[in-house]
Amino acid sequence: MKKNLLAATFLIVLLLLVKLSSAQNKIVVFQSDFGLKDGAVSAMKGVAMGVSTDLKLYDLTHEIPAYNIWEASYRLEQTVRYWPAGTVFVSVVDPGVGTARKSVVLKTKSGHYIVTPNNGTLTLIAASLGIDEIREIDEAVNRRKDSQKSYTFHGRDVYAFTAARLAAGVISFEQVGPVLPKQVVSIPFQQAVLTGKTIKGNIPVLDVQYGNVWTNIPDTLFKQLDPKVGDMVNVTISYKNKQVYTGTMPYCQTFGAVAEGKPLAYLNSLLQVSFALNMGDFAKTNNVASGGDWSVEVRLK
Template sequence: MKTIIYTFGLFFLCSFSVFSQSKIVVFQTDFGLKDGAVAAMKGVSMSVSQDLKLFDLTHEIPAYNIWEAAYRLQQAASYWPRATVFVSVVDPGVGTERKSVVVKTKSGHYFVGPDNGTFTLIAESLGIEAVHEIDEALNRRQNSQASYTFHGRDVYAYTGARLAAGVITLAQVGKRLPDDVVRIPYQKAKLEANSIVGNIPILDVQYGNVWTNISADLLKKWDLKAGQKLKVTIWDGSKQVFEENIPFVNTFGEVPEGQNLCYLNSLLQFSLAINMGDFAGKYGIKSGSDWKIKISK
């Protein structure tokens, strides 16, 4: 009898550890906060369970900008606890044949939204453990079938909340798909002879600094010294838009006000700035999968 009770207890604990969730849902959209769209998504979530903890990543993704949504997920996700559910809705193809999915990464995080490229970067940085297509017959807000243009509220917030609250397991989201997602092509950071090429995925929009995907680890292979100048060339697609020799420094104050500089940002990635100025604005630099940068000694 004791053996049976002990075995059952172990089974219960193991089952609980597999299916328990963090009850945290983090929202990202391109909706802005001028109307009630975000509040509607949160209301749907709270209707699933009032024990949920709801947070915002951002709702200021530029309209339809799937690439920036992909970057912001990568920027923030790894700092959140395992089992956090991210609901990301930048969905210019809403109502079309693009798949609605839940992605579980090898880090133990969940990502809910359209499979339209939004999960490109988290798939690379966190790894994919499983992808499930959302079965809307089971995981859609009741009596919402007549609505074709607000899946963020009717499908993604609802499914994400059910998953975070432990109402459903990942397997109950819907059928399992191959362990991959739609990918947006871009320039990966790599060494090329005496140069490093990479992408400009995002801007530090508050200050106009230009961030790249060139990591500190890649730069270590050059043994750079503070003050050393690097030749920086930037392209928008095939069009060269910038070229200049710029000093690599540890912090902004190491160059005079108004001077260009290279540095490592808070994510330890190669970046460009003007001390007390707006680098992107001055030189017309933008970001996205088509923007390429090369640095040379």
């Protein structure tokens, strides 16, 4: 009887440890549109270290263009999957700070956590990694002490504080706050689809350093056109359904496959169809930007 009781107790403890382990790798990754010109990012990290000096704090980026919720969504999509399960992300691009938008923690089906306003930031990650559960932050518990009079820095007072408590194991995910329906505020955009011999997609982001144009068209969909290296690709890019660019370029594996200044289609590091000028800036040259309102059509000539 005593052995059975001990075994049952051990099993319960083990299950609890397994349940908490994915939230206790002590890693917190920060993203914002704050930039690094002032002390905002440092303040968030200071709050996190005040919860536990055992935490490991990293930056995704703080150079999201001001108020650009779409790009915040994309940078999470670009990055989260490469971090260990249990990593807690803080994403603060929050033009509606202090308003009725909900502050949430989303747990993906891959076991990652994103602490953020539910304002569209979760659009892409919810679709790609899936929603295991989403909880509204209970600010009566998960808010920095004596910060109630501050309405404009939830990144410091609510998000960094809650993320640190979760990552350090001070609270469980269940203690974040009440469960919400498995849906998020989403920004509309053109999904990648094949219709006949034409693929339609979106331009989620630019390769900001070089001006290359990245699409959301995966290699698996592009391969359904049966492209061969050197085949010519017809590309049409539109903004709010108004054509901005149309042209033809070869499908290549490397930038150097075309002459300097010439366009090419290629697969980027995420294996998505992209466009570039060899040693040039495709986006600037052709007045192309990115976001939910930008769409692209691709077909082989």
